[in-house]
Amino acid sequence: MAGTKTPVERPLSPHLQIYSPMLTMMMSIVHRVTGGALYVGTLLLVWWLVAAAAGPAAYADFEWFIGSIIGRLILFGYTWALIHHMLGGIRHLIWDNGYGFGPEEREWLVRAGLIGSIVLTVLLWVVGYLVMGGPR
Amino acid sequence: MGLGKMSTPLARVRGLGSAKSGTEHFWRQRLTAVANIPLTIAFIIILMSLMGRSYPAVKQILGSPLIAILMLLFILSATYHMRLGMQVIIEDYVHHEVAKLSLIMANTFFAVAIGLASAFAILKLSFGV
Numbered sequence: 001m002a003g004t005k006t007p008v009e010r011p012l013s014p015h016l017q018i019y020s021p022m023l024t025m026m027m028s029i030v031h032r033v034t035g036g037a038l039y040v041g042t043l044l045l046v047w048w049l050v051a052a053a054a055g056p057a058a059y060a061d062f063e064w065f066i067g068s069i070i071g072r073l074i075l076f077g078y079t080w081a082l083i084h085h086m087l088g089g090i091r092h093l094i095w096d097n098g099y100g101f102g103p104e105e106r107e108w109l110v111r112a113g114l115i116g117s118i119v120l121t122v123l124l125w126v127v128g129y130l131v132m133g134g135p136r
Numbered sequence: 137m138g139l140g141k142m143s144t145p146l147a148r149v150r151g152l153g154s155a156k157s158g159t160e161h162f163w164r165q166r167l168t169a170v171a172n173i174p175l176t177i178a179f180i181i182i183l184m185s186l187m188g189r190s191y192p193a194v195k196q197i198l199g200s201p202l203i204a205i206l207m208l209l210f211i212l213s214a215t216y217h218m219r220l221g222m223q224v225i226i227e228d229y230v231h232h233e234v235a236k237l238s239l240i241m242a243n244t245f246f247a248v249a250i251g252l253a254s255a256f257a258i259l260k261l262s263f264g265v
Contacts, residue, residue, distance in 0.1 A: 035221045039218045039221070042214070046254050049253075050253055050256075050257045056191050063191075086173060092169075
């Protein structure tokens, strides 16, 4: 029965800008951002694989790029995004099952995700450089 | 009509909501998320073991059956997962109908192109020529 009357001015529910930032909120945002970054980052993955399939000249081009400062920075960022998104995904699967919503558990979970992603990324790169000689 | 108060719960459920796909999106997002955990770990291990190796070695390792199968599974699951995720981002932020539908189509094209190109490359490395 609403007809075509002008809509009533209703109060809007509070949105992002009304809250002071919380770690759980920031981690939720970063989860989406890393997902988007990984999406674009698949271009690097497909370049690597197609170059390997195409031949030594194409592969040398890829190696040149990934070995450059910019290439290494992108790869470092990609590593962190991948691990952060994976740990965030595990946290969301825990939450999907109804666990870890308590005020202490949820803070513990996001902290573990953030610290874990940084530690694991640095660890992988240290191992990469020390044992394998790094990307080239 | 038919989906209002006069319809039975069965009729409503057959409509599968406004997206007409029910919980399929949600479910496949979780399915691929779970699959991505071991496959991402495998992918990272493969990448680490290929670091600093020469082109012929990389080519040979990527083309070996176990590595190729793990890479194919990772790529299939990851590209499907990222297509679902990007669709949600588009639906959340793009409200102009034509732009939204165009981006959702482009999203599928991108995910399929990335997935197929990667899969082709791995198969070529596996079967030679």
